[in-house]
Amino acid sequence: MPFYVCVGTDLYGRKQNVKLEFPTCPTMTELINASESQYDVSSRSSRPAGYPDVPFKVQTFQVYDDILLRWVDLYSSAQLTNGCQVFAFQPESIWHSDSQGIIPEAKDTVTWTTPVGSPRRQRVAADAGVSPTLSEKLRAVFYDIDYGNKGYILYSDLRAAFSKCEMAFTYATVGELFTCADSNRSGHVTYDEWVRFAITYPGVIDALFFRTRDMYQDKVTTASTTQQIAEVSAQRAREDQLRQYYADSWASNERDQLVGEYDAAKREADSARLAKESAESKERAAWDKLYANGFYAPAKPGSPPGPGQATPGRSGYSTR
Numbered sequence: 001m002p003f004y005v006c007v008g009t010d011l012y013g014r015k016q017n018v019k020l021e022f023p024t025c026p027t028m029t030e031l032i033n034a035s036e037s038q039y040d041v042s043s044r045s046s047r048p049a050g051y052p053d054v055p056f057k058v059q060t061f062q063v064y065d066d067i068l069l070r071w072v073d074l075y076s077s078a079q080l081t082n083g084c085q086v087f088a089f090q091p092e093s094i095w096h097s098d099s100q101g102i103i104p105e106a107k108d109t110v111t112w113t114t115p116v117g118s119p120r121r122q123r124v125a126a127d128a129g130v131s132p133t134l135s136e137k138l139r140a141v142f143y144d145i146d147y148g149n150k151g152y153i154l155y156s157d158l159r160a161a162f163s164k165c166e167m168a169f170t171y172a173t174v175g176e177l178f179t180c181a182d183s184n185r186s187g188h189v190t191y192d193e194w195v196r197f198a199i200t201y202p203g204v205i206d207a208l209f210f211r212t213r214d215m216y217q218d219k220v221t222t223a224s225t226t227q228q229i230a231e232v233s234a235q236r237a238r239e240d241q242l243r244q245y246y247a248d249s250w251a252s253n254e255r256d257q258l259v260g261e262y263d264a265a266k267r268e269a270d271s272a273r274l275a276k277e278s279a280e281s282k283e284r285a286a287w288d289k290l291y292a293n294g295f296y297a298p299a300k301p302g303s304p305p306g307p308g309q310a311t312p313g314r315s316g317y318s319t320r
Contacts, residue, residue, distance in 0.1 A: 002171050005080060006106035007035050009088040010096040011043050012051055017085075018042075018203075019106040021171040027077050032058050033113045034170060035088050041206040047131050051095060060089045062100070071100060109203050110177065111170045114211070118166055137209040138198040142191060144212055152188040153181075165211040177204070 003025050008017040020026075020034050040056040047053060061074035064085040072079075074086060087100045132140075145153050145161045155178045162174055181189045181197035189197070198205045 004083045005031060006083065006085045007031075007038075007088055008085065008100065008103040008106070009035075009039055009056075009090065010098075010101075011039070011046055012048055012095060013097060014046070015101055015103050016042060017103050017106040018109045020109070020111045022111070023171055025077055025080055025082075026170075028061075028074075030113070030170075031061070031077070031080075031086075033116070034111050037112055037114045037167075037207075038109065038203065039088070041203060041210055044210050045131050045137075045202075045206045057091055058088045059091045062087045062089070110172050110201055112167045112207065113170060114166055114168070132209070134198060134202060134205070138195060138205050141205055141208045141212070142194050145208070150188075152190050153194065154188050158189075161208055161212075164215065165208055167207060167211070177201075 002021040002023065005020050005022070005026065006017060007020055008015060010016070016039070018038055020031075020038065022030065022034070026034065035058055036056055043056045044053060062071040063074040063079055064070070064087075065072050066081075066084075071087065074080075080086075085103070085106075087103070089098055090096055092098065141161075142153065143149075145157050147157050147160070155175070158178050158181075159174045162169075178189070179185075180200070181193055183193050183196065
């Protein structure tokens with residue numbers, strides 16, 4: 001036997017109330033997740049033109065105490081009873097009323113939960129602030145679920161759609177929903193059967209529509225971001241290559257300059273050595289001629305050299 005919790009809230013000044021079903025008494029986390037998943041879709045579907053498209057968030061709960069006959073703060077799931085009435089308060093804003101007021105009778109609905117923050121909420125460029133009509137949504141969802149454009153929906157198509165949208169049902173099963181949609185038990189859901197199913201469970205259609213749209217936009221954004229990252233990485237790689245090229249060119253030019261300076265200095269040094277060797281050779285040749293022609297006569301020890309006699313010098317000999 002399912003455990004029911006009626007959760008009411010205020011959406012853009014209008015009180016809403018749905019009957020959420022669980023296999024057992026839910027924890028506070030499960031109740032918050034189911035309430036936010038349900039009312040986030042309802043909020044987007046009923047959003048008036050000009051109102052902001054913000055995620056539905058539960059800030060606090062109050063539960064109606066049948067014994068005290070008044071609302072009390074809900075702190076623990078131990079305060080919940082099967083079929084009890086709960087009111088979900090959102091963070092303070094001018095877009096809703098923070099009071100229970102008159103809550104309508106709870107509507108039956110299919111309860112599901114979704115991972116927190118998945119998918120990322122997207123705002124399509126064509127969204128002018130007015131939510132699509134139910135007929136627009138059910139057509140979009142039908143053709144999106146109809147894998148292969150068969151003209152009808154199979155159980156595998158519906159199961160794949162719920163899996164893609166990351167919708168986990170708390171009590172009902174995909175098979176039960178498919179059986180409900182397949183009114184003539186033909187094994188597939190035609191468009192007319194889908195229309196009747198959408199009228200019975202508009203929240204399921206809304207969830208499939210908005211979550212599919214968000215996931216598609218998320219993929220487009222991710223792909224665009226991935227492409228931008230790849231382009232930036234490629235640009236940086238080209239810049240690194242260019243910097244390396246200039247660095248190598250500068251190093252090569254500097255090396256060539258230094259090699260050129262060394263070669264010039266080496267040539268200058270070689271020229272100086274050759275000039276010195278040539279001068280020394282000429283000096284030796286001149287001395288040999290002087291000695292061979294008899295112009296050199298050694299002086300007697302202790303006597304100064306006479307005219308035409310050579311005397312030792314710092315380099316070879318000289319005459320006086």
